[in-house]
Amino acid sequence: MVALLGSGSAQLLVLTNGDVNSDNQVDDADLVSILFAMGQSCPSGCPEDLNGDGVVDDADLVIVLFNLGAQGAPAFAGQVQSPQGAFSVSLTVRLGDWAGSAQQVKVQLKPVGRESDATVPIFEYRVSVGGTDTTVQLANLPAGAYTVRAFAEASGRWLRTEGKLITEVPWIFAVPTGANKVTVYWDEVSGATGYRVRWGTASRSYPNTSAVLPATARQHTVSGLISEQEYYFVVEAEYNGLWNPPSEEDSAIPHVGAIPWDTQDPNEIIPAVLQAIGEPTWQDVEILSPDELYYDQTSGSKSRTSPPVYFHPAGWITDERGNILVASAPRSGAPNNCHPSGPYVQVRAETEIAVGARGQFWVPPTAGVYSGIRVDDNTRLTTRDAPYIYFGISDIIEGGVYYMRANWGYLDSQSGAEVGAPNYERWIPFTKYNKKFHKPDRPVPMVGSPKKVLNHIPYHTSSAAQYGLIFEIEFIADVKKKQVVTKVRSWSATDDAGFGDPLFEKPFVLTAKEVRRLPNRESQLEIRQTVSIAQNRLRSQFCARTDTRFGLWRNFYGQRVPVGVGRIPIGQGIDLLPVQLMVLDGQRQRWVDWQVGRLLLCPSNISGAANYRDYAEWHRGYVWITTQPCPPLGR
Structure with missing residues (x-):
């Protein structure tokens, strides 16, 4: 049995009753079992007493007839593991057609499309459920679309019932990109089949909605906005028509002089940034954009690349290949x-x-x-x-210089050998997010590569x-x-x-x-x-x-x-x-x-x-x- 479920406010998953012989389907065998046990008293419970009222009667027969032909979902492949994500989803669970005492139910989740992959862990939650709605908090989930399967621990009566859940978008960033436009960036929800952006001029009110964007979309530019007006944005993900609740809110103010990040053109972006920071004649600059592209101008020559250096939650600074540049x-x-x-x-x-x-x-x-x-x-x-x-803003963003001694280059991620080590002491400038913020579960790019010789500030002069x-x-x-x-x-x-x-x-x-x-x-x-x-x-x-x-x-x-x-x-x-x-x-x-x-x-x-x-x-x-x-x- 399959149901589509949302996330955020509690959604309902009702376990289908009628499986007398515990073969995960409601069929003629279950009907025969009810007929042979008809009129039997079961004060301590028996499989044929489907509704838990202590007697096998017409009410149990009706349950089988109504659900005849229903097939339960198969068991997940894999091992149970505790989730380590950042999202919590409320799910309401109910035992179908049940008047008896509460039963132990397992709620299990796996990413959509990975149900049979034994290498992907199963996230499991246990809850006591009766014939009335019981809310379960599915905590610490990674962002994604999930197949949910719930079943009673005791055999008999209920099929393994399946639904779908999708968490909210884990991260969004709304940034002005023109006098009348804002570009919204977001991180993917694994398994999502589409996205949409919603916005308005008041916090928590989003009367405007974009068209449904493809599963590959990671940004969307909203045009036709009023300059100097603050707008509030959220992003929603869908799984085959099932929309999750809105992401966290972000706001932006379109204005004259905004950086045209949406162009991804270094010949437009770099001059705009230098103008914005009051240094239009400087020939050197390094920039990290909202979509984590790296813009570099060296002696007037402009380029756009992937970020060359990352800061890790564990405290390392590495290059894009994982080689350790700074071990702290x-x-x-x-x-x-x-x-x-x-x-x-x-x-x-x-x-x-x-x-x-x-x-x-x-x-x-x-x-x-x-x-x-x-x-x-x-x-x-x-x-x-x-x-x-x-200097820094609280524990969020920091910028300054750090010291590297002579003969420190980078430690090769495979061999551990010191590679590319200059024979001089130097200071390296940087700007970075703190590991506790921005995207705390993964490495984030930082600005200022210690491998770039032009970023070395050495003690070269005699003075x-x-x-x-x-x-x-x-x-x-x-x-x-x-x-x-x-x-x-x-x-x-x-x-x-x-x-x-x-x-x-x-x-x-x-x-x-x-x-x-x-x-x-x-x-x-x-x-x-x-x-x-x-x-x-x-x-x-x-x-x-x-x-x-x-x-x-x-x-x-x-x-x-x-x-x-x-x-x-x-x-x-x-x-x-x-x-x-x-x-x-x-x-x-x-x-x-x-x-x-x-x-x-x-x-x-x-x-x-x-x-x-x-x-x-x-x-x-x-x-x-x-x-x-x-x-x-x-x-």
Whole structure:
């Protein structure tokens, strides 16, 4: 017996009664069994008492006659396994023609078309069901269209009854692509036979609907919209006419100057992006589009490719072939707890109107009197975190630079060998999603490939080798365009901090649906700044001690020069651009010095400062950059 079911609000699956002899069909044999047992009393139950009223009578005969010829669904092939998805579907189950006590019922699911594939697991749920409706929550399902089969654990009476379910679309992204149009992107629902886009000008109200789109569709452009009007969108998937409930909602504002992502033409998209970020003459840029295409301009030459680098939920950064580029990721631990891999400082602005941050940082050289970075050969896979300096929006999106030592290239995914390793230290710029957001169940592309030599910011000059490097990092979220831009500039430091032309200057652009919530007091999104150091994770409790007089980290390896935040902390010290926030003042954006209402330090017994300027004076004295493993305790 087959029924079509939706998902979301509970749908009904009624198990068909009448199978006296448990052969998964209602036929003449069942009819004969009823006739021979007619009038029998069954207070403790018997197979012929189909309705559970304690006696075999005409009511049981009618059940068989009414369902005569019904055939139950076959058993699934495969083994039962717990689902690990993100969706929950409500299903109402009822035992057909039943007046007796509740019975144990199994509800099993497999992807449509894979019912007989023993290599595909069965998702199973158990529930006690009677002759009235019982709602079952089918939790943790991956997105997809499913065949559902329900049957009583005890043999007899009910056929294995089948239905179909389809979950909601797992991810959508609505982005403006013109003055009067918005393009909606979505991830597939496995097994879906079609999609449709619905929209309107009020949240949760979608009076407009697209035509049914094919199963291969992953985007749809809605034209004829009013410029500067916010629109709200959902996507629905179907399985042979069965429509699932709407996806989560996303909104977008069509406007003049929107990036024409729907063209997929680098000759249109790259100039539009550079114009939008205020750098139309820059010759180099890397961009990740809403449909996860990678747009690159190098010395004016434009291209479009698949993303060259991915960030994995487990914390790895790999290339498209799975080769490990960085064996760790930017620190993004819980904001109110010390991360297990070593001390760091995190500053969170209490303001909820910030849409960007910028600042200048000094990083020490790797050798000489001012050296502050030490790396052992054996830390390639044992260090949890590479050294990072970055800004971020809460725990969602981050952008900045991270350090890679000389002779680190990438680890071949097959052999584990180090391949393509430059013989120089370098810093790599990046913009990325945090692993907890966007698409948390799979690797997501990031912007800024460490394999691209032109993205290497090395200590090549004699000045940099002696005095270190200066970075200017600017991190801005464009709410209307739904993108984040990280601009990175770098200079060699000198003894007088003279600034000439930058050695490196490039923007890294990531489209990001999450920034649509900025500014929004309910979202509690905050621009943050983190300067982290890395130590061996397994021995991190021995990596540093706290000087309670000044709240400074002391390193076991003696006095070395720390990273400078807004300052070059060598000699008499030289001031750089302090960390600032871009805030919204009505319709106007302006830069202001960072005023922090809360300063988080690890360990938590270090007290904070009232504002950034106070914090910066002593912050310079204890933030270290090292990937050296810690010595045994007591040394």
